[in-house]
Amino acid sequence: MAQITTPRPAQGTLELLPREQIAFNRMADVIRRHFEAGGFLPIETPAFERTDVLLTKSGGETEKQVYFVQSTGGLANDREAVASGEEAGLPDLALRFDLTVPLARYVAQHEGRLTFPFRRFQMQRVYRGERPQRGRFREFVQCDVDIIGKDTLSVRHDAEPPATMHAIFRELDFGPFTIHLNNRRLLRGFFHSQGVTDEAQPLVLREVDKIDKRGTEWLREELTGERFGLAGEVVDAIVEFVGTRTSTHAEALEVLAGLEGRDEELDAGVAELREVLELLRHMGLPESDYCLNLAIARGLDYYTGTVYETFLDEHPELGSICSGGRYENLAGAYTKSSLPGVGMSIGLSRLFWQLMDNGMVSDEPSTVEVLVPLVADELLPEALGLATELRAAGLRVESVLEPAKMAKQFKHADRSGIRFVAVLGQRELEAGAVTVKDMVRGDQYEVPRAELAQSLRVELAQPVVTAAE
Amino acid sequence: MAQITTPRPAQGTLELLPREQIAFNRMADVIRRHFEAGGFLPIETPAFERTDVLLTKSGGETEKQVYFVQSTGGLANDREAVASGEEAGLPDLALRFDLTVPLARYVAQHEGRLTFPFRRFQMQRVYRGERPQRGRFREFVQCDVDIIGKDTLSVRHDAEPPATMHAIFRELDFGPFTIHLNNRRLLRGFFHSQGVTDEAQPLVLREVDKIDKRGTEWLREELTGERFGLAGEVVDAIVEFVGTRTSTHAEALEVLAGLEGRDEELDAGVAELREVLELLRHMGLPESDYCLNLAIARGLDYYTGTVYETFLDEHPELGSICSGGRYENLAGAYTKSSLPGVGMSIGLSRLFWQLMDNGMVSDEPSTVEVLVPLVADELLPEALGLATELRAAGLRVESVLEPAKMAKQFKHADRSGIRFVAVLGQRELEAGAVTVKDMVRGDQYEVPRAELAQSLRVELAQPVVTAAE
Known part of the structure; x- marks a missing residue:
């Protein structure tokens, strides 16, 4: 007897059963479709x-x-x-541990053959040697969009990634969500106007970045403490500042207007953010779906202008589900060209896992839409012919090839999440018809064979209303 | 000045420019669509x-x-x-170096939660530490379908992978192609009937497997030579046998009938192959697209019954573009369950590279269908609104966000492979219309704004006839 090796996957990876994978793929398909609709081009780089x-x-x-x-x-x-x-x-x-470094290498390498602004999307797996723990993966799918300019890139482009991400989360329909915007220049300018030194700025910013996790009180103590030694009023101003979250477009513009005139860098940030907000409005985003959140700093030094984070309003515990920002120079390590860019990213594996864990996504029905059962062994050629017809008409079909009791074949459709069973028995064959059993609605009816594919497609395109609802 | 690292990808990988990637993705999408139509379920495993x-x-x-x-x-x-x-x-x-070992591990691990026959497809990258050379990759995409039975799996299922692959290559339209079929039991039985010993069989089979590359004369010398010492008539019989390639369905059945009655294993193989051929016919495959080829042996010990290879009739130099077969037990290393299966695989990266190299695929038009230019800076809000409308109607749209001469904007569409430019100037705005320039047909016309999306969709769905054709 050969030795058996226990079949285990590598730790810290997200492996799905087929109907979970179908749910995952449907999310990925929505994302890809909107990335394409937003005018982004696909690239893939080696792992x-x-x-x-x-x-x-x-x-x-x-x-x-x-x-x-x-x-x-x-x-x-x-x-x-x-x-x-x-x-x-x-x-x-x-x-690769992210898709940004490969993008930088790709753009620098192929610079002469790309059109700028270069708008790319990339949906691939990345790898991190993290200690395995709940919801932390060593392999996970990232979905990134970026727009890269040559030498310059108008701040107007900063409205495009959030507009595309908005279309995605609206269609994915996990409940209300808000894209939070801020601007690093505005942040730096504000701190400068408060007398926070250039050296202290990044450190204070890093503390400010923790406010959502640790709270205002902690921040106040931290900043008036020995390490930073800021005056009480300064801390009050900072706390008020980082506590600012708007709820309408007009309020956002008002907050921005109120910040102007104290510092050049601050004013530059205000102007950028105002332009991005105005464009989002012109692009048709409802004002409830975006806001100014002056606490958003993003940990990475990388970002230099607009920064974004996205939250599900009813599930703040999931943290930001989609974030990104503007950066000054993508590929300074690989080319002398100046390549400013802006982008956003969805950590799809982590998001999918969180949604499953919260019961917010579940197994999808099978991708298979029709089961063609084998009514009698001698009817196999007819059953295969029917399956071929339906496939040619664009339907997804599984054929039963081995004789089995009809009840067992129906049960197979039911358990597999296949909605229709298209029965072609001797009687149907003679009548030029097919008996359809709808496993979701629980009803059964006969259709002329020539009309079957069209009729099933119409049914599949309609929302199902079951008797129970 | 920071040091510049030359931006090079890892050797032996296939990295594509965006419009090549679009061509690659269109092939991958066709493959995925037919895998789904054939009733196969998606899975993905960690790299x-x-x-x-x-x-x-x-x-x-x-x-x-x-x-x-x-x-x-x-x-x-x-x-x-x-x-x-x-x-x-x-x-x-x-x-992973292929998708078969991960499939075996997956099925053994999740056995209790899968429905058998388990029909899966998997399109992922695999990795081999090969010496880099033309057309040999260290990372490449494989597209596999397999059907796995629990304890038994009817030979009827052996007709499903080639039927699905047939639908794929028909739609991909790289010219006429033929799926070559053989059966390992038939092969073994035949050799047995010729007095070739059980020990010599795999060695002779391995030599026979080289006949396409080295020719009949080489094979004859090899088999009558010292190593095998077969009699001349035996070698003649073998050479005639492996030279058998049929061109019609009837001829294939005739050849099979002529082989019967000499050996039990041979007869079993004949019966299996006959059943597979008959089912392919019932599934509607034209008889010109499959054949019996008794030289097909497949190098791997792994296969035990039906074996397949697929060739482009006019490009035999590409070698087999899709192959596979029946195996007795998928996951003996990981479970005591007996899991027979059958599958086929496309080495997509290699195939795509070969087709590009042969000029048989070329850059696709952009995925972006419409460019909305910026006619005047003050019309930006209107242009963004139009882009949003078109995207909501399912079109893929790029917006120009920075002022530029119109000629430059048209040139951008042309060079990027974007077919339509939808111009919304002051005049169009007042008329409630949009001027469409079709970059492929080279004509220009005005459409009422409310009808624009529908009109573009109709155009995109039709084949383009240009004046030059």
Whole structure:
């Protein structure tokens, strides 16, 4: 007897059963469709990059999370070198930890063959060597849109990623959601106007970034404490500032107007944010779906202008489900060209897992729409012919190929989430008809065979109203 | 000045420009649509597997091509162990080298929650540490369909993968193609009937597998030579046998009938192949698109019954573009359950690269269908509103957001492969109309704004006839 290896997947990965995968794919399809509708072009990059390219810019934190890739031969050479006391460098290849570094490399590499502003979307898996824990994955799908300019990129483009993301979350329909906007120049300018030094700014910003998690009181203590030593009034102003969240478009414009005139950088940030808000309105976003939130800072040094985070209004505990911002120069590590950009990203695996965990998504019906049962063995050729007809008409069809009791075949459709069973028995064959059983509505009817595909397509396009509802 | 790292991708990967990626995605979408139409369910598995799971069954050849994955911490521990003279085992994780081993692990792991026959498709990247060379990739996309039975699986299912693949290659339209079928039992039975011993069989089969590359003469020499020492008549019979390729359904049945009655295993293979051929006919495949090819053996020991290879009739130099077969037990390494299956696979990256290399696919038009230009800066709100309207109607739209000469904006559409430019100037605004320029047909016309989306959709759904044609 051969030895059995326990079939386990790698830890920290999200592997789904088929009907969960169907639900995941439907979300991914919605995202892709709106990325395309927004005028973004698809690219894909290899899962691994050259280590020297991948780790060009990053500090120690990123490197700690990188997965290195070595072929069997590479590993053997590496070990030989180490065993003989040589200094071993990093392996040549590593798995990408985000889609931004590969985008930077891609744009720098293909610069001469791309049209700018370069509008790309990318939906691929990224890899992080994190300690496995609930909802933290070592492999997860990211869905990114970015617009990259050559030398310059108008702030007007900053309205495009949130408009596309808005269309996505509206269609995904997980309840009301709000895209929170802020601007790093506005933030920096404000702090400057409060006498917070340039050196202290990033540190204060980092503390401010924790306000949603730790609260206002904590922030006040932190900032008046030994480390920052800010005056009470300054802290009050900061606390009032970061507490600002608007609920209408007019209120947002009013808040912005109230901030103007104290600092040049602040005014520049106000002007940018005002323009983005106005464009979102022109693009038809309801004013309830976006707001100014002066507490949004985004941890990354990377961002220089507009920043975004998105929250489900009724599920703040999920945290931001889609975020991003404007950056000054995408690919300084790889090209002398100046490539400013703006983008947003959905961490789809994490979001999907959270939604499942919260009971907000569930198994979808099967992608298979029709089961063609085998009524009698001698009718197999007829059943196969029917399945072929339905497929040619664009339907998704499973054929039963082995004789089984009809009850068992219906049960198979029911358990698999296949909505229609299209029965072609001897009687139907003679009548030129097919008996359809609708497993969702629970009814049964006969349709002329020539009209079957069209009739099923009409049914599938309509919302189902069951007797129970 | 910061140092510049040359932006290079990892060697041996297929990275595409956006319009090549669009062509690739259109092929992938056709494949996915037909996999779904054929009643197959989607699954995805992580890119890496536990090394003990991945390498359970494989011999040295597979292991040589595996890429191992190590986190920074794992690598450091490994090197420390090696440096201190410890025996180092293999790293814990490795990238999958095909989709079959992950499928086996998946089915064994989730056995109790799957419905059998389990019909799955999977379109994901796999990784092989090959020496980079033209058309050989270290990362490539595979598209697999398989049907897995629990304990038994009727040979009837062997007709399903080729029927689905047929629908795919018909729609992809790379010219005439033929699915070649054979059966390993028929092969083994035939060789047995020729007195080729059980031990010699796999070796002779391996030689026979090379006939397409090395020719009949080489095979004859090899088999009568010292190594095999077969009699001349036996070799003649073998050469005639492996030279058998049919061109009609009737001829295939005739050949099969002529082989019967010499050997039990041969007869079993004949019966299986006959059933598969008959079902393909009932499924509506034209008889020109499949044939019996008794030379098809498939190198892998893995296959036990039906085997398939697919060739483009006018491009035999591409080799088999889609192959597979029947196997007795998918997951013997991971479960005591007997899981027979049948499947076929398209190596999409390789195929796409070959087609590009042969000039058989080219850049697709942009996914973006409409460019909304900016006629005058003060009309930006109107232009954004129009873009939003068109997107809501299901069109893919890029907006120009920065002022530029109209000629430059038209040129952008032209160079980007965007078909329509929808001009909303002051005049159009007052007339409630939009001027459409069709960049492909080269004509221009005015449409009432309320009818624009519908009118563009109709145009996009029709084949383009240009004046030049």
